[in-house]
Amino acid sequence: MSAIEVKKLVKQYKNGVRALDDLNIKVNKGEIFSLLGPNGAGKSSLINILTTYYTPTSGNVTVLGKDLFKEPAWIRTQIACVAQHISIDAHLSLMENMIFQSRIYKVEAKVAKQRIESLIDSFELSDYLKYPTVSYSGGVKRRLDIAMNMVSSPKILFLDEPTVGMDVNSRKNMWKMLLKIRDEYKTTIFLTTHYLEEAEHLSDTICIMKEGKDLAQGTPSSLRNYISQNIIRIAFSDTGKAKKCKDALDGMELVNFTSIRNNSVFASVGDSRTDYPKVNKFLLDHMVEFNAIEISEPSLEDVFLALTSANRGEE
Amino acid sequence: MLNILWRSIKWRFQNPISIAVTVLQPLIWLVLYSAVAGQIMQNLGISNYTAFILPGIIVLVTLGACCSGGIINFIMKTNGSFYRILIAPIRRSSIVLGQMLEAVLVSFLEVAILCIVSFFFSVTVASGIAGILLMILLIFMTAFFMSGITYTISLLLPNEVIYETIMNAIVLPIFFLSPALFPLENLTGGLKIAIMLNPFTHIINALRRLIFEDTILINDIVPVIGLFTVMCCISFALAFWRLKKETTH
Structure with a gap:
């Protein structure tokens, strides 16, 4: 079964901009799917629709077998999204951020406690527990952001340009973390990026899009055949x-x-x-x-x- | 809802200046202005001017506390958690209520500070425990109504600078077009009509009666409670509608 299926999706804003234009994509369960495209390709618009934040102009979207527009409340319980900008609450401590996230996803307290401990360990955050979140570096904040979004054990994790602005080492650490999420937690990862190297290194499937249209979709090696070497x-x-x-x-x-x-x-x-x-x-x-x-x-x-x-x- | 409330309260107590700023100006009105104007007001038959202006100052402090509640939306939008909460499986009504109740709680905290200070100026509630309970209800309704309005306005405006400018432009006319500082009796004409059209006039008058009169006249209080029940429902519906609109881009 596919995790996400998008058919003929159109998003036209009130100012007339057509961000998505008859877009078709298919994301398989348990894979890392990268959406690759230049700025203005419609990547963020698509992620905003898939995370139930925006409503599309037309088209069909199925997430985990359910219609996104008929059952957004159920779909919200199955997904999490790491937005382009870090979204931790700076006035809460690391632990409070994690607990707050677990409560809004209604994770049982005992289960939440175990998951939080495991995530703090997996994401190497234990050294930062005693410091205020406001003092964390960008890389640690990003790690916490992802760990928080994993508290609810989402079936699908969306990441909107997660490595933008990171140095080379932080980016490589992030890649390791994403591969770990896919392999250890069996989470489907839907990622947008404009770094080709990142998409090539991480992805099981890549979709190249431009001006709201899907230009090609497939594994990194199959995409290379598009230009016949x-x-x-x-x-x-x-x-x-x-x-x-x-x-x-x-x-x-x-x-x-x-x-x-x-x-x-x-x-x-x-x-x-x-x-x-x-x-x-x-x-x-x-x-x-x-x-x-x-x-x-x-x-x-x-x-x-x-x-x-x-x-x-x-x- | 309780999670959202807990998170907003955490923010508030880590930023106590947001409480200090909104309570400071009303305290100055209550302490300094009542001392200065009190002597003149005694000629008009107002024996304790601090007690006279306390209801108006309570409304002023409530408006201020609720206005600062709207700022949380801008902070959440800036740090990204606004979007994270909107895509979480949490009812929109819980998000709105959690934030509105935080503003209500802060209002009560600030009103409590005013009441303690007033106690040192010999202010008592003549209507007793029942009067105090009714005062709590009226203050709750004022804060609930205003927090819904500020929540809606904060989601309609692009940034906190414009928001604060607009809220100042709303709060001060509401305060001065009310019997907060002067008795209404001697006013006539258009000004009196404008003051009577201000719903907060009726809250101030009801609170004042509960402070000064030992008998509670149901006919005075029930229409005010009725009016504010309707206004609270409209205010919550507006805030709910505006938040829902955030996900209909």
Whole structure:
């Protein structure tokens, strides 16, 4: 059974902005589902609808087999949401925040006590028990925020850009925590992000969306097939040379888009077999000094750029 | 509802300045103004002016406490917990009632401070225990009505600065267009009509009668209780409607 099924979902605001436009997604139980898209893609609008905060203009949404619009009260008992901004009560202590959350979800006191102890342990919060929450760092506050939302043992946990603004270490710790939630608590995780690396590392399923539409949905590896592996990688000794090459390639008609990663330029072409010698010749004709050139497997970023660029072209 | 109430009270007692600020100005009115104006008022036949203005000051302090209750919504919206509670399996009526009752409790706390101070100015309740119980009911209704209104207004406005400006613009005219400081008898014309249309005029008059008169006249009290019962229902319905609207974007 799927955890969430969204069919032809439309959300049009009073100011005329169509945030969601015939969106279709399916989230399987027990998986980490990432919604990937640029700013303004409609990710937050979707999460607000799925968490019963917004009402849609039209469409159907089923959560755990029940209609979201007919049974929002029941669905609220099954979900929790970690919002984009930390939502702990700074005037309550760590323990009071946890207890308050357990009470509003009507968790029996004895069960709540056990869960809170287990979560404090799992999320490594015990060292912070004696300090006021207002003094916590952003990373600890975020951990507490997630732990609080796990007190009710939700079947589905929504996270709206949970790692935005975090440093590299905090982000990696957060990833570990999310994988732990999926594996230990068997919770379905619905996550929005605009970090491709995050989506690729964490997700069982990824949906790429833009301007309210779902462009592609599947596992990270299946999404790579969307652009038929038509990527040519040109390696350089430094990023400066890579940038110069990128600028030159952007002017080539056969190149759809380019990106730079690890001193390499990745160029998307129509057919890598026939276009490979053409790109090679172009580089030699323009006296571009490169270390290596090869046909490469596309990354999620290439897929994302390919899909969103193609979409732009259709407009 | 009790959880929301507990959480709001925790906030209030961690921010005692919100109590001090709302009780300070009415205390100044009660102590300083009654001392200064008391001598003049004795010529008008008001023997204890502190007792005379106490009902008006009680209403003023209740309005102030309820206004500060609305601020909690802005704080919750800023720290994100407003959204977290709205998507939790908790009845909207419980959210509204929890916050309204917190404002009512703070009102009672501040009224208690005023009453203790008044005791040192020889203020007593002539109508006895029954009168005190009726006063508690009337103060509860005033606070409940006002907390519903401030809750609704706080959800209608974009930020606390505009909210405080608007609440000041509402509270002061309500206070001055009432018999809080002067007897109503000598007033005539449009001003008297405006004062009589102010529902808080009737609360102040009822409280004053309970303080000064040893006999409770049911005909004086029941219409006020009836009026405020209706107003409380409307106020709660408005607050409930406004909160529900938060989830119908």
